Amino acid sequence: MTSPLRLVIFDVDGTLVDSQADILAAMGFAFEQAGHPLPARETVLGIVGLSLEVAVARLAPELAPDQHLRMVGWYKDAYVELRRKSGAAQSSPLYDGAREVLETLNAIPDVLLGVATGKSRRGLDKLLDAHDLRRFFVTQQVSDHHPSKPHPSMILTALSETGVEARDAVMVGDTGFDMQMAQAAGVAGVGVSWGYHGIEALGEARYVIDSFTQLPAILETMWETAA
Known part of the structure; x- marks a missing residue:
């Protein structure tokens, strides 16, 4: 199977x-x-x-x-x-471990990666190019084409573009808006503690991680539980 x-x-x-x-x-x-x-x-x-x-x-x-x-x-x-x-x-540096985890997840054949951001298309393009990240993300949702978070439009469009079922998707973010968006779209949320909202705002998250290195194991646990 x-x-x-x-x-x-x-x-x-x-x-x-x-x-x-x-x-x-x-x-x-x-x-x-x-x-x-x-x-x-x-x-x-x-x-x-x-x-x-x-x-x-x-x-x-x-x-x-x-x-x-x-x-x-x-x-x-x-x-x-x-x-x-x-x-x-330089003005928007990657957090420690971000690139390494993207490389790890991108190497898994049945895992796709995406972005859902309040940035504009222009802003995201500049950032992805500056960090050479464009190659990782098969779906990229930006503020130009969607209602603001926490509306689920970004996630629902990402699911539609990739053909992935909501039960097999995860949203990773640092804000309550991200976790509320995930909940509204019917996908699991993983909160990160190093961002701008603080852990107390991540109430809808299924898990909260303190470093990028924790993410692959958390995802594996979630997928094994869902199997």
Whole structure:
């Protein structure tokens, strides 16, 4: 009996790469341009994972929608400039063990890898190219084409593109939005403790890991249990 096809979907910011410095700086620029006080660091990082339009509106609900749109533009401009100055690989470094685990999982014949991120297509492309990660991910879901997390659209589309059943898929992420999205799509969630939301926000996760090196064994345990 052959094993079913599996799909492991990764969040990006706070899961695969640490981009908090650029996120905070770009958001600071957007709020400065708007003449509005920037919320506390933990508040800004608390919206990572949401689509940018939703994130800005949540951080500054008292501002008008047209101002939110301008802030989104200012944020994008600042983020692009920061990335131009230092390069995406340096400004958004991979977390320890990320590449090695991607290599390990990618070498398993019946395992496919994907991405579901609040980044734009342009932003994800720059990051994947900077780290030479594009070859790993057979499905890539970005904010341009989906409602913001935790809506399940990204995961449901990834399942449709790969032909994998929900019971054979796993979402790996650092935010409550990732785990809620996984639950809404009917797939298991694995939370990571090194990201931006903290363990207390990962209540819907089936497992929470403290290092990338733990992920292959956790996945094996989940798949053996489901068999």
